Amino acid sequence: MAVSVNYNLGLAVDETQNMGDGAGDVTFSYSSATAGKIDASTSVKAEYAFSDTFQLVAGTYTLHLHNMVGPLASVVNFTDKKVLLVKIACPITNTDPVLVTKSAGTPYNLFGEDAADADRITVEPGETYLAYHPETLAVVAVGERSVDFTSADLTADVTIELVAGVT
Amino acid sequence: MSVSANYNLGLAVDETQNMGDVIGNITFAHTTVTAGKLDASTVPNAQLVFHDSFNIDAAPLAAGVLDLTSMATGPLGSTVNFTGKKIRLVKISAHVDNTDVVTITRKDVGSGYNLFGLDHTTAESVTLSPGCSIMAYHLATAEVITGTFKNVLFTSPTDADANVTVELVAGVA
Secondary structure, three states, X not given: OEEEEEEEEEEEEXXXXXXXXXXXXXXXXXXXXXXXXXXXXXXXXXXXEEEEEEEOEOOEEEEEOOOEEOHHHOEEOOOOOEEEEEEEEOOOOOOOXXXXXXXXXXXXXXXXXXXXXXXXXXXXXXXXXXXXXXXXXXXXXXXXXXXXXXXXXXXXXXXXXXXXXXX | OXXXXXXXXXXXXXXXXXXXXXXXXXXXXXXXXEEEEEOOOOOOOOOEEEEEEEEOOOOOOXXXXXXXXXXXXXXXXXXXXXOOOEEEEEEEEEOOOOXXXXXXXXXXXXXXXXXXXXXXOOOOEEEEOOOOEEEEEOOOOOOEOOOOOOEEEXXXXXXXXXXXXXXXXXXXX
């Protein structure tokens, strides 16, 4: 199996200010590109991918990073890999935010250094998050492999894309 | 003043699996596109922008706090004030030369602004290791910045002068 990943966290802003009659409009540009391609040959090595749109059941869902369903009903198992890229989005039709956090039992922190940290995000209807972690998250392991999604919207939808690899 | 913001949270993955001698390789695509342009005419709209790279022990922070109502280093030394606006786009990157992680969260429940959640009442946070980036698109749901709820806290366990780059776009619905 081979994985080729193109990522782009792009934000380019033009701010135009009127400097008075003499100078007229002046545009200030701000741009930061965090983009690239990773695969098996790059230093940040992409080896596995997972994507899915799932619905919470009774307001909760636990994603186990060692046991996810891939193409043709295959099992995607990130054990011994690190999550490198995370994208999470919720549709505008959700009626409440979705909290994304490490699970209590076998916690994996998608937004921080390791399970000892309490990082978490809330994804409101219509929102999207994309994070690039070049080799810095924890290794997925038996005791560190589960992510919880919870919401007051008992049937909230979540779309997730994950890329994992090793250093 | 007018602002035009092009955003792209793009993640496109091709996964190629070998299905055996008869079928050969099959490529499965995992691709989601979240991209667009915000300006004064869009919903949500974009009205103000703040962009800066700084050490977390120096201006525009004070004691690690970014005050969204008083951000120095706007164009020509101006101060950027997001009062009455909502954050629409957030991008934060930790410099690869940092020696420790940087955690970003609201300052506290009494004065904090939550860049990663519904409002100041909850304590969402992200921790960026050196070289890491996070970007978020908030449709129309973030909290309004006020004179009370305005403070974002940047901390690092051991890298007191860790460097971050922050881009924020704000507007009203």
